[in-house]
Amino acid sequence: MALYKYSIPSKLIDENGIRVDKRKYNELRPLSCKIGVLPKCDGSAYVEMGGNKVLAGVFGPRKVAPRHIMNPNEAVVRTMYRMATFSVDERKSPAPSRREVELSMVIRTALEPAVFVSYYPKTLIDIFIQVLAADGGTRCASINAASLALADAGIALKDLVTAVAVGKVGGKIVLDLCDLEDKEGDADLPMAMMPQNNEVTLLQFDGNMSKAEFMEAINLGMFGIKQIYKVQQDAIRAKFKDISEGVAESEIEEERELENEREKERARVGKREGEGESDD
């Protein structure tokens, strides 16, 4: 028996174009990205996008197991998308659902075009995604996290892959659907791109839209993707900034220690000289 349900407001967007979570039609939810968060992975990333919390871990290129999936010319990319039982309102069964199996595939085909698979023949690249908290648009948050994890693993990429969901609520095209808009809206359009060359690698659509609305929606999606792309790039820079600052600090520390030792040495020498003088 479900413990609770949500109250559905009569309007998902008001006369002034303000949405249920106080956003404007073209506003993203708060977004944060961090890479190198899991110590045992070759690459990893953590993304918070609105209420979504997603961890992605990458292993590889590594030995292919089972061997029969090996490709002699390219790396095999394997993706697993799973939601935690407590990530949603009603507990999800821990066994993989059909939805999770499909999304694993859709996410793989969104990411694979960015990977230089021919650089790594006879290997396996594993991408594991764990959704810890879900709030509408988990597949987009997962793609954003997974492409960062691939970059963190040092795998050669054409570009990062960046994703966002656009949709239609109350007859208006809006950016980055939240859980309620996703469930109660008129249309949902998750999309992913390699932003440098505007190549679309994921496109799904549920609902009703005219062609004009659809074109408006994907343009709005691109507007969001450019902003998310910047946050992703900053996340990668942040890791290396931390390292270079760490190095700088340790160098300063070393320099200070050396200076202290020289100081002591000088004091000792000076004292000895002083003693010498008093002897005279």
Add this chain to the structure above:
Amino acid sequence: MDSYKIISDIERNHILALTKKGLRIDGRGFKDVRDITIETSYIPKAEGSSKVTLGNTMIVAGVKVAIGSPYADTPDSGVITVNAELSPIASPEFEPGPPDENSVEVARVVDRGIRHSNIVDKDKLVIIPGEKVFVIFLDLYVLSYDGNLYDAGEMAAVKALMNTKLPKLPPNFAELKGEWITPVKEDIEWIPLEISDYPVSVTIAKIGDALVVDPNANEERILDSRLTITINAKNEICSMQKGGAGSFTFEDISNAIDLAQELAPKLQSRLKETK
């Protein structure tokens, strides 16, 4: 199978040689537990949650509450089930797939620690005796594996229960029978789950002749045997689990219990001091 138990001879011999000198591979003393960090209310949609790190081991625990039927043999008790998932992001050797015996063991050891410490009074989870009870699902997600999932799991589980809340049901719930209308989330009054104990587990590994606390992944790979001892707030033993293919002497077991009872109060105060 169990490929993550494989370790090179050179590493094995190095750890064994260090142990003979009273040293450990990560520089700890035999009685030292790794650094612990605890975060609470980590998952917004869970009724209780926590994230615990023990060195490089990381576990997220989440509680979901449902209204369900009691077990036929305990009609006047609520239900608590513990489940553990070893996510493949936790270690390069973990394979995706259904829970294997290792994850089931973690879940069972944590479950028994909770069950036998009476941390939650299950009689208080009854809504209509014999018919409706609160069912508490406690799921542990291992996100990073560096040994000792038992102690980290127990701590994450207890911390998640400590911030779990139950919905207040209408007083005439029993009369409503099937007519109960699911309330809107904002209208629910939440009551914190009553906690009456702070069980912690201490896992002790026997490596050669030494007993070391809180084994890391490499120590787990070479240990002869391990003993997980769960200690309640009164410093009594409430559950134990021997693991590994080796054996313990009576003296080892007695020493291990002394160690667990010495360390448990410190771990319990860590649990209590984190909001």
